[in-house]
Amino acid sequence: MTTALAAADPGSPATPHRPAGGVDMRTAMSSFCTGVALITALEPDGSPVGMAVQSFSSVSLDPPLICFCPAHTSTTWPRIRAAGRFAVNILGHDQQEVCRRFAMPGADRFAGVDWTPGASGAPLVAGALATVECALEAVLDGGDHAIALGRVTELDVHREGEPLVFFRRGYGRVRR
Template sequence: MSTHTARLIAPHGATAAHGHPTAVHDGRPIPPPPLPPFANGQPTPVPAVQAGPTANGQPAAAADGRPGGGVGAQHFRNVLGRFATGVVAITAIDQDGEPCGLAANSFTSVSLDPPLVAFCVAHTSSSWPRLRSAARLCVNVLAEHHEEVSRQLAAKGGDKFAGLGWTLSPGGGPILDGALAWIDCSVEAEHLAGDHIIVVARVHGLDTHADHGPLVFFRGGYGRFQA
């Protein structure tokens, strides 16, 4: 791990100070991570759970202030939004030969042997059916200057690749100009998880691409790191 100090720099106009979403998908607000905000954008209902005891043995207060109550969705988003993530674009060439994609911050490595990664998409995503029908997917790690690219891929309808520069990866998926890295993969398994699907994908090839700082999502807004 690097010993350099990193600082999140919020972009102009972000509302990160209060944790409110600034990104949208399909014209609706995007909740902050680790809920997958870019795949859906609709508020994600959260099942009620019992609060555990505090250090002094007393029940912890729930989001609405009542001891032992349920977890409120907004409070859940605000608290989990303090976990900063990167942002990726998942792209493919669909069955009609057209590029398609979506943006997600719910991306992680899973396994070295075999090489697996995972990301989450909403049941209501209109882009995922086009992506999953492709033989190969390409995960693009977005750079700090890709905020508008992320917003474009998160928007509903229209040509999401309008004005975007890209080339084909060895696996046949779009690599966006300026992406920090690309990962060619195929769907290994899908697991239902509430109102989202956890997609596990097998990696077939990957490499670094451009050299920039990362695009970061934190407390509902985009930012960048300054080391």
């Protein structure tokens, strides 16, 4: 089934979230499997801050750049943005509960979560498959989300394992 986005006609029953064909954007995009990561940073007072994302990607090898896309409604994103440096913690399939905690608004996200400061000071979550430390390079407008570009400063693979993935609005794993 294919759908076309409706023109910006105020009289049209279609919206950007529900194109003319009737399938909404979330339903269509849930057919795409994504990895899950935690974006973490340290605030000026030394407190860790972090959030779960599924919109994370490598952008460029030269220079080394990554991106993630936080919602404009996020209360955590402005704190990470202000830090200017952050870490991407790529989660393993066995870290679903950690991911859920970091996805809950108002939760004490670091309670019971072991972490160590990386070279940038950003929290590196114990058990992550890999970590990517970055300096914030640019922030672009992406509709109801921002597009945060990070310049990679440090990389590490901590362990082998299956990644935690998000598919059809639920967590899963990829087996090789």
